Amino acid sequence: MAQEVRGVIARSKQAPVELVTIVVPDPGPGEAVVKVQACGVCHTDLHYREGGINDEFPFLLGHEAAGIVEAVGPGVTEVEPGDFVVLNWRAVCGQCRACRRGRPWYCFNTHNAAQPMTLTDGTPLSPALGIGAFADKTLVAAGQCTKVDPEARAAAVGLLGCGVMAGIGAAINTGGVGRGDSVAVIGCGGVGDGAIAGSALAGAHTIIAVDMDPAKLELARGFGATHVVNARETDPVAAIQELTGGNGADVVIDAVGRPETWKQAFYARDLAGTVVLVGVPTPEMTIEMPLIDFFSRGGALKSSWYGDCLPSRDFPTLVELYRQGKLDLDAFVSEEIPLDGVEGAFEKMHTGGVLRSVVVF
Structure with a gap:
């Protein structure tokens, strides 16, 4: 059954973001619903809001995220409900010419969830980098979920989802x-x-x-x-x-x-x-x-x-280095903010002094 949750959207070019109710469908084949625990505020999200990526408004922003898998669709074997995951925007296909040549970090056919998340009036949302994690829950392709050590701090390891990994x-x-x-x-x-x-x-x-x-x-x-x-x-x-x-x-x-x-x-x-x-x-x-x-x-x-990364290889390794004290991911987190603080975090990007504001749910 589809769920209504909070989400931060960019409705039009250069307009302030809005906290609205969005609809997250049940996961279909190859998909997963993830309950988001933390999501970093990245410059790429600001680029989406400013119209610098494309004009497929409205956007559901947020992509540097970690959370718990809540449900999976038919055919999903790589993750299951209860897994702690870092979300990635490179769900490799395994079939394209790069994957077949043993270079999946160059995958030319990465994929996202097939079903759209929507506004309550049915308007489809374009999730940032196919993720859209400034939301209580989000729908992604199961291949976008990378299992990592559940003892790791979500606000820190979620940043591997984009900028820090890059x-x-x-x-x-x-x-x-x-x-x-x-x-x-x-x-x-x-x-x-x-x-x-x-x-x-x-x-x-x-x-x-x-x-x-x-x-x-x-x-x-x-x-x-x-x-x-x-x-x-x-x-x-x-x-x-x-x-x-x-x-x-x-x-x-x-x-x-x-x-x-x-x-x-x-x-x-x-x-x-x-x-x-x-x-x-x-x-x-x-x-x-x-x-x-x-x-x-x-x-x-x-x-x-994306740092030519292969999430299934690199995320667990880097999280383990973090757990061992050899990689200080905590140092990248400048502040923790609520979901309604995203617009303020964008303003801080212009003034400097913040590496990452992280929305914590």
């Missing part, structure tokens, strides 16, 4: 950071600090954090940065080169996603270094550079989509 994965999975490497991370928000934490986990000996906000740079030290560069005061390219013996970093991660920061990343890497773009640019952004500069350097230029 950052850690950008360093470890995409950038291939290894023992003894030098790494520079441009942009020290949640994704950037995730990349710093991932680099520290991988054994990088030099980790350079770059930002224009002194408070964010100080936070970056707590995640493992060995050096910080204030890009408002210092040329970051020159600073990174100076801190790496004049060579540039082995891996430079752009967690901002702007043409100017990508150029900084390109020129701040070693000759055979790697650039990883994990910050999300907007469609109108372009870049113009001398082609000879690409030809004259080796290495690799990569983009990182």
Whole structure:
């Protein structure tokens, strides 16, 4: 029987979000209903509200979430009611050409729940990243549920559902950071600090954090940065080169996603270094550079989509590291807020000082 629960929606472009009653149907084949325990407020949710993703309003926002499986539909075997799960937006299909080649983290046919959640008048909702977890309960594809240790704090491990995983994965999975490497991370928000934490986990000996906000740079030290560069005061390219013996970093991660920061990343890497773009640019952004500069350097230029993660592999591993005290996911949680505090959390994104506001149910 369908349930009516609270949910936060963006009804139209740039309009304040609304807390409304939504309808969650019973799970169909391959689907699960999850009772949400915590959901982080991510910049991607703000992008949805601002119309920066697409125009399929109204959106049911929220996607960095953890909770308890309440019910599953026919054919579901990977989870069962009572499981504690982190939700992910990469439910791999197992059949596409990437999956068949043993690269499911590149799955080209990830899927979401087939049934829509709706407003009480029947208007279908577009769930953010196929999740829509600013709600007491949400309907997802069962493959979007990843079982993890139920003793873990939901507000912390739910952040693996997007930003923190994107950052850690950008360093470890995409950038291939290894023992003894030098790494520079441009942009020290949640994704950037995730990349710093991932680099520290991988054994990088030099980790350079770059930002224009002194408070964010100080936070970056707590995640493992060995050096910080204030890009408002210092040329970051020159600073990174100076801190790496004049060579540039082995891996430079752009967690901002702007043409100017990508150029900084390109020129701040070693000759055979790697650039990883994990910050999300907007469609109108372009870049113009001398082609000879690409030809004259080796290495690799990569983009990182969701940290090239495989949730079934990466989430349990990272939660176990968290449980062992080796990965401080709690440090990413700046504040816990109620469901009606999402609009205020968006405002704090503009003023800074918050890594993640987390809605706790």
